[in-house]
Amino acid sequence: MSTSLTCTSLSFAWPDGTAVFEGLDAAFGPGRSGLVGANGAGKSTLLKLLAGRLTPADGTVEVAGEMGYLPQSVTLGTALRVDEALGIAGRRAALHAIEAGDVSDEHFETVGDDWDVEERALAALGELGLGHVGLDRTVGEVSGGESVLLHLAALLLRRPDVLLLDEPTNNLDVYARRRLYSAVSSWPGLVVVVSHDRELLELVDQIADLRSGSLTWYGGNLSAYEKALAVEQEAAERMVRAAESDLRKQKRELADAKVVLARRKRYGQKMYDTKREPRAVMKLRARSAQQSAGKYRVMHEKKLAEAKGRLDDAVEAVRDDDEIRVDLPYTAVPHGRAVLTLRDLELVHGARVKNGFDLHGPERIALIGRNGAGKTTLLRTVAGELEPVAGEATAHVPLRFLPQRLDVLDGELSVAENVARFAPGATGNRIRARLARFLFRGARADQRAATLSGGERFRAALAALMLAEPAPQLLMLDEPTNNLDMASVRQLTSALDAYEGALIVAGHDIPFLKSLGITRWLLFEEGELRETTPEEVGCPA
Structure with missing residues (x-):
């Protein structure tokens, strides 16, 4: 029987009564399907229903074959050994017991026909760039991105017929993303992937667009979908x-x-x-x-x-594809003006910037590198949130830093009140006029930050920083596209197009970075910062 995944008359509502799906019908056939839609449309919820992690109020989900699911937030116990995380600890222990001379029947029953389980496990780890991770190490010894790949390696070993992936590239560095792309493109079964990653969505065979509780199908990859x-x-x-x-x-x-x-x-x-x-x-x-x-x-x-x-x-x-259009003349930096100086900088956790680094004028810097290399630490040090171990980081212009957590917003305050915190001299009318250009019009500006969707929250945080007084002439963003849908990424790009100051963006989303008109690429590698190109790190033009 051909591998398939179907849902019939699927209905689901949150405990407060908010309906997510009412009578949804969908059928995913063999091959790779991309599931796209605005933030809050219900993509992750649908994947959880398909995976059996949520129970529908009505309707059925039927799967032909074994299913594997990679959730958006992977949590593995830090004390767990790698072989336990891979699900092979029992077979591996039985195999070792037999090799040591214990020929009990229970060991042979546990191993079954899987005599090469260790070799397959190490091969799966190597395929995802985790060859350096031994089977006896603990999960606490690997980075967050590596734990995502570890979970994927467990799925590779199982080889389920149906694979569900929810934003799998969110916490992966540029190298890990390449390995994930390779694994997805070579997967022999049925794959459904929720993602805003353009390169990943270029690998799919069809796109399912989730809007207003229903799916619309488009043949082809992301480019074909956008043309249609x-x-x-x-x-x-x-x-x-x-x-x-x-x-x-x-x-x-x-x-x-x-x-x-x-x-x-x-x-x-x-x-x-x-x-x-x-x-x-x-x-x-x-x-x-x-x-x-x-x-x-x-x-x-x-x-x-x-x-x-x-x-x-x-x-x-007609879709609401409004773009952020802002005029921020006070953010402009003259060409050649000193913006940032780093001298013999040594950061906490061991990363360093040897000799010096200078940023002038309205340069746009992409900061890339493996997870844990020191990108966030460098940005937090420049922003004054961390003290350097040695050396100095001097900003010569007003700067603002937007962290991954978006914790610059007070959840109990409205969007307008949050912006007012950063521009205390601005009148209420001026703030609202500016917020309208960030798509917070009328009553939307009075929404509490805690009630905003992921994309709206990011847009509000960006507005608070870009409309701050004094105007920021150096803007630093850390992984800004994580958890943003493609419409929000387009809105972010349009906002940054209007920004005339210097820009430093740390990230792994190469297509997004290229869309910003990056003038210099910096790579954090083995604890040191150096100039590079996207091509050098395996990201084709």
């Missing part, structure tokens, strides 16, 4: 213009109809007043005119209501 979507949006916008024109026409015709009816009424009244016809005839004529007028008015009101409905449907089909 662009064609759809052009058609949808034409429909909106046609519906708006029709609505205006129906309003005019209703107004004209009211004028005609008013004239008829005045004529009838005049005939009645002058008694030009017998009263019985006039009464009959009046009743007939009233009935005719009522039908006439109802007909035009119905046409108007239908036109409004068509316009609502047409507007619904």
Whole structure:
């Protein structure tokens, strides 16, 4: 039987009654499927339902074959040995016992036919760049990105027929991402991947777009999906213009109809007043005119209501792809002006910047390297959050730092109040006018930060820093695209396009970094910072 994954009439709601899915039908066939959608659309929830981690209120999930699931947040006990995390500890112990001369039946039953379990485990680790991780080491000795790969290695060993991946590249460095791409592209079964990673989504065979609780399928990879979507949006916008024109026409015709009816009424009244016809005839004529007028008015009101409905449907089909458009002249840095100086800098945890590093003018720096190399430590040191062990880091312009955690926001304050904390001299009207350009219009600016979606929270944090006073002429971002949907990434890119200051972005999302107009690439490797190129670290142009 061909591998497949289907859900029928699937319904699910959160404990507060908020509906996520109502009667959802979907069928995933063999090959690789990318699941995309806005933050909060329910992508992770759907994957959990498919994986059996959540129970639907109604409907069924059927899978043909064994299933494997890689959640967005991988948590493994730090005391767990690597072989335990891989699920082979029992077979490995039995194998070692047999090799030591213990020929108990229970050991042979445990091993079964899996006599090369250790070799396969080491091969799986090597395939994902974890060849240096021994089977006897503990999970606490590996980095967060390596623990994700370790979980994936366990799935590689099992080789399930159906593989569900939820944002698998979020915590992976550029090298680990390459290995993940290779594993996904060579997977022989059915793969469903939720991701905003462009390179990963270029490997899929089809895209499922989750919107308003339903799925729309597009053949091909991300590029093909975006082309098809662009064609759809052009058609949808034409429909909106046609519906708006029709609505205006129906309003005019209703107004004209009211004028005609008013004239008829005045004529009838005049005939009645002058008694030009017998009263019985006039009464009959009046009743007939009233009935005719009522039908006439109802007909035009119905046409108007239908036109409004068509316009609502047409507007619904157009996606909200607003871009952030900001004018921040005070962030500009003249060419050649000193922005940041690092001298013989030694950081906590051992990383260092030998000799010196200088950042001038509106340069745009991409900071890349393996997980744990020291990128975040360097940014926090430059921002003044950490003291250097030795040397100095001197910023010559106002700077702002946006950490991965987005903890610059106070969850109990509104978006407008959070921005006001960073620009105490700005009036409320000025703050709201600026926030509108970050897509927080009207009541949205009064939402509490704690109630915002992931993409909205990031946008609010970015607004707070970019609208700060004094205006930041050096902006530092740490892994800014983690957990952002593709629409939010586009909005971030458009905001940074308008930023005229110097920029340092630490990240592993090479397509995103390239979209920012990076002028210099810096690699943290083996505790040291040096100039590089994307091609040097295996990221083709």
